[in-house]
Amino acid sequence: MSETQKVKDPTPPVKESQGSQVVREIMSGNAVISVLAVVVALVIGGILIAVTDPRVSTASGYFFADPGATFSAIWSSVSEAYGALWRGATYDPTARTWQGQLGIFETLTFATPLILSGLAVTLAFRAGLFNIGAQGQIILGAAFAGAVGFGMHLPPVIHLLAVILAGAIGGAIWGGIAGFLKAKTGAHEVIVTIMLNYIAISLVLYLLKNQLKDPTSTNPISPQMDANAMFPLLLGPNFRVHAGLIVAILAVIGVGWLLNRSTLGFEYRAIGANPKAARTAGMLVSRGYITVMLISGALAGLAGVAQIAGTEKSLDSEIAGSIGFDAITVALLGRSKPWGTFFAALLFGAFKAGGTSMAVNADVSIDIxxxxxxxxxxxxxxxxxxxxxxxxxAARREGASA
Amino acid sequence: MSVTANILPSKVVDRVAVRSWKTPILFGALALFAVVVFVLLGPSGHATFRLSQEGDAWQVPNLVLPAKVFGIIVAVVCVLLAAQSYRQMKNDGRIAKWVTMTFTVAFVIGLMVWIIGGTKTQNITLVGLFTGAMLITTPLVFGSLSGVLCERSGVINIAIEGQLLAGAFTASLVSSITHNAFAGLFAAAVAGVFVSFLLAAFSIKYVVNQIIVGVVLNVLVSGLTGFLFEKIMKIKVDGVTIYNQPAQLPDLPIPFLSEIPVIGPTLFRQSIIGYFMLILVAALWFGLFRTRWGLRIRAVGEHPMAADTVGINVNRTRFLNVLAGGAVAGIGGAYFTLVAVSSFSKDMTGGLGFIALAALIFGRWNPIGAALAALLFGVAGNLQSILSLAGTPIDGQFLAMLPYALTILAVSGFVGKSRAPAADGEPYVKG
Incomplete structure (x- = not known):
């Protein structure tokens, strides 16, 4: 008994690899914490909205004469903003058109690339890798998809499948570079993926000036995708929701199966939990790093496809927006589980859809x-x-993680 | 004594046994590039480097180099040095510093001559190149010094971008309100410390992964400054945005020194932030590698448990270093709004924080190395904008990629050995 004690003790948390610790931290929390975190964040956001509202500062000028005025100003300021956010993301009876009333479909549209890129981060995370490079992988995926989408002319269905495949390959290449360097040279994947993000932007800017440029435009923008290469719209031309959402849901199921039911997924989780133990158990850690980054990159590439073949139609350097960085937060909020990521992406999609309406209707910048x-x-x-x-x-947690 | 005796021999054995062929391979590839591009595809004609401007006290004649001949010389030097690096690696297992240095300098100069010789005008003003580069280099240096302070003590700082942005915003706001640029400068440092405080509190006290905190803080600062920019800085009184009109820091040319061609306008005609940067680079280098304070910090960053054992408070040291790093980066951020441009705009740091991270790594976590890397990246960045006007054989976007590509090569071990402090990113929990 004392033998095992001795072996265990000299392994303090200092020696743990970052990945395994993060995974444990995220897995050991519970849903209550997530909900409370959202609440506290919304409260702080509300404080910011109230403090910067001129009506509140005017009312607070005569706070002691009429404290009620200040509180009602705060209430109207915050409730207007969050009300607009909520209505914009779900259902807005005040909107002028009936299409505009159904913000829920905008939420789904915004959520689609977030689901896919969130899964990319989640998957790498479980193998103990930080894929900060979803942004670059989305850009590359969109560029590859675009090259096939407007550069080739194929029959329906086949063209879309080719576009999807090309996007996945583009993202996989970009992710694979980071995985390969991590496996073969030990280069830190965080640094490499950050650098690859910027290289991707420069590369696409270069391509948009040359090979991928729309000859009829003076701006660095590509031609439009063929109609055959676009995701079909799920609810007709009035809404932007497209079949990419189905791809995203299939990807959630696929990643769930991969992580929890397949040998490969078991290896990834083992590597993520403790690479040294995984190596001792006979797993090829370096091969795991490479393949997981290939798949992760491919998922992010699919998010690029969802952008270009779903909503944007043509390639420009802003194709990825902030999706690649939002993906990291989505994966964290989803606690690195596929369905968790799905719901986190829905929430962030709702924030995006609602944020736009909040900016218009309540004059609160979407930056909030x-x-x-x-x-x-x-x-x-x-x-x-x-x-x-x-x-x-925190009583339960100690028991759960031990 | 017996402990050191046990450890030393194994270290020596390590050194002899490990031969990395990456650098000779890279040098070989670059030498091949030099032969093909500089010689075979080299432009005919001359590349002119203008050293002094009209109105300078001392007029220095222009440097005119025949592009083709010079390209051949550089290619030959590169090939010889690549062979030498191969020979040294084979015989000694390591490459002498002078080989790496000479190769880099020769290649960069060769590249410059090739680029300039290939433009339509075939000349470039060095003063313009370097003074323009300083606009990028100065915030980069501050950002990477912030990184040095944090990472040498074992805390990864991905939030440099956020610290710079917070500094830029606060400097503009406070300088506009007080009409005093120094108040803005001070406030920027405070803002940087505030971002650092969050980084330190979450990563040291709550042991949240440092990379996550860094990434999230960047989003937070970007959102916060963007929100406040819309809400406060766009308030107009009599048609003027009163909260985004910062009083500027003037240039303070040093008499005599500022008259030196090229170097004078670059280094001795700066604002107070620029001079502070020069002092800080030297002071940090000296502090880290020549003082007890620096030894302690490096001990905490390399082996926190050993440092703890001899009585250094690991987490307090880290906390203080991260805060100091925030102040440094905040001042670097102030440079944007108090010197470089005259007002704040959304996300105006534009990813420079990440290039600063690259400079830190490329400069091997050394203040002087980081500053030189920042200079290289600054020149590359400014060259890109100059060349986009001049018309060149290579696209500016490839110059824009250069810092990032070099950093990837550095972390993969192709450019020397860029090794992070051993405990970088590892939280220390006593026990």
């Missing part, structure tokens, strides 16, 4: 959404902080 999103992740990543705010006891 970024603030709220990042606060959510910060709080979720630090369960002790949320616990101390709400005085939740």
């Amino acid at each position: 959404v970024a603030v709220v999103q990042s606060l959510i992740v910060l709080f979720i990543a630090a369960p002790p902080l949320i616990r101390s705010i709400f005085r939740i006891k």
Whole structure:
């Protein structure tokens, strides 16, 4: 007995690899923390909205004469903003057109690439790798998909399948570089993927000036995709929801199967939990790093396909927006589980759809959404902080993680 | 004593046994590139480097190099040095510093002559190149020094971008309100410290993964400054945006020194932030490698448990270093709005924080190395904008990729050995 004690003790947390620790941190939390984190983040966002509202500052000028005025100003300021956010993301009876009323479909549209790129981050995460490079992989995926989408002219269905395949390959190449360098040279994947993001932007800007440029335009933008190469719209021309959403849901199921039911997924989880133990058990850790980054990149590439063949129609350097970075927060919020990522992506999709309507209807800049999103992740990543705010006891966690 | 005796021989054995062929391979590839591009595809005619501007006190004649002949010389030097690196690796297992240095310098100069010789005008003003580069280099240096402070003590700082942006925003806001640029400068440092405080609190106290915190803080600062920019800085009084009109820091030319061709306008005609940068680079290098303070920090970053054993408070050291790093990056951020441009705009740091991270790694976590890397990246960045006007054989986008590509080569071990502090990114929990 004392033997095992001795062996165990000299392995303090210092020696643990980052990946395994993060995975444990994320897996050992519970859903309550997630909900509370969202609440606290929304409250802080509300404070920001109220403080910067001129009506509130006017009312607070005579706070002591009429404190009620200040509170009602705060209430109307915050409720207007979040009300617009909620209505924009779900159902807005005040909108002028009936299409505009159904913001829920905009939410699904925005969520589609987030689901796919969130899965990319999630998968790599489970193998102990930080894929900060979803942004670059989306760009490459979109570029490859675009090259096939407007460069070739194929019959229906086949063309779309070719576009999807090309996008996955584009993303896989970009992710694979990071995986290969990690496996063969030990280069830190975080640094490599960050650098690859910027290289991807420069590369696409170069291609948009030369090979992929629309000859009829003076701007660095590509020609439009063939109609055959586009995802069909699921609800007709009035809504932007496209078949990419089905691809995304299939990807959620696929990644769930891969992680939980397949040998490969078992290897990934083993590598993520403890690469040294995995190596000792006879797994090829380096091969795991390479394949997981290939698949992860392919998923992000599919998010690029969802962008170009779903909503954007043509390639420009802004094709990825902030999706690649949102994907990281989505994966964290989803606690690195496929369905968790799916729902987190829906939430962030709702933020995006609602944020646009909030900016228009309540004059609150969409940047507040970024603030709220990042606060959510910060709080979720630090369960002790949320616990101390709400005085939740951490008794279960010790038992669960041990 | 017995402990050191046990450890030393194994270290020596390591050194002899491990031969990395990456650098000779890279040099060989670059030498081949030099032969093909500089010699075979080299432009005819001359490349002119203008050293002084009209109105300078000392007029220096232009440097005119025949592009083809010079390309041949550079190619030959590169081939010889690549062979030498191969020979040294084979015989000694390591490559002498002078080989690497000479190769890099020769290749960069060769590349410059090739690029300039290939433009339509075939000349470039070096003063313009370097003073323009300083606009990029200065914030890069501050950003990478922030990284040095954090990472030498074992905390990965991905939030440099956020610190710079917070500094830029706060400097503009406070300088506009107080009409005092120094108040803006001070506030920028405070803002950087604030971002750092979040980084330190979450990553050290709550042991959240440092990369996650860094990534999230960048989003947070971008969102926060963007939101406040829309809400506050766009407020107009009498048609003027009063909260985004920062008082500027003036240039303070140093008499005599500022008259030196090229170097003078680049280094000795700067704002106070620029001079502070020069001092800081030297001071940090000295502090880290020549003082007890630096030894302690490096100990915490390399082997926190050993440092703890001899009585250094690991987490306090890290906390203080991260805060200091925030102040440094905040000042670097102030450069954007108090010196470089006259007002704040959304996400104006434009990813420079990540290039600063690249400079830090390419400069091997050394203040002087990081500053030189920042200079290289600054020149590459400015060359890109100059060349986009001049018309060139290579596209500016490839110059834009250069810092990132070099960093990938550096972390994969192709350019020397770029090794992070051993405990970088590993939280320390006592026990």
